[in-house]
Amino acid sequence: VAFVVCRSLEGLKTFSYLEELILDNNLLGNDLLLPRLPHLHTLTLNKNQISFQRNTCKMSNEFYVSAKLKYVKYKLENLLDHLAEVVPSLQYLSLLGNIACPNELVCKEKDEDDYQRYRYFVLHKLTNLKFLDTRKVTRREREEALVRGAFMKVVKPK
Secondary structure, three states: OOOOOOOOOOOHHHOOOOOEEEOOOOOOEOOOOOOOOOOOOEEEOOOOEOOOOOOOOOOOOOOOOHHHHHHHHHHHHHHHHHHHHHOOOOOEEEOOOOOOOOOOOOOOOOOHHHHHHHHHHHHHHOOOOOEEOOEEOOHHHHHHHHHHHHHOOOOOOO
16 A cells, blocks of 8 residues: 555455555554554555654754653654554564654654664564564664663654
8 A cells, every 4th residue: 555645544444364564655644543453464654754743853952841752752652552552463663764763864863873762662662573664673672672662762952
C-alpha cells in the first residue's frame, strides 16, 4: 500500500492473517490506528508524517521545558503502545524518513546519539523487535533499553 497517499487504514481489519505491511510514502501520522493484526511481523512506515513534535526540525537555540518534553514523550508513547497492543508479533519496524526517526536524512541537526536514544526508547516499548529501521537489534541495545529506555529522549538542547 505504498505510494497511494493513504490517510486511513480502515478495511485492514479484514486481513487478520496479514504478516507483512508496507505503508511507505503515504500521509500517515501519529494518529495511525491499526486493527488488531496478531500475525503481523513486519511493518514499514517509511516517509510518512510520523513525528515526535509539531515542528519538522528543532531550532538550534531552542530549549526544552518539562511540559514540552511530556508532550513529545506522550506522542511517541501513544504510537508505540498502540503498536505493542495491536501487533504483538511485530519483529521488524521501520520509520525511516519520518521526523520520529531522528537522523540526518530528516534533520541536519540530529546526530547518531539522537538516533541511538530513539532506538533505546522504541526497543523499551516494543521488546520483541529483532530489526529496527535498517539495523539488527543487538543484545547490548536490548539490555540498555531495558535499563534506561524509558528515560531516553530524542530531544537534545544545544
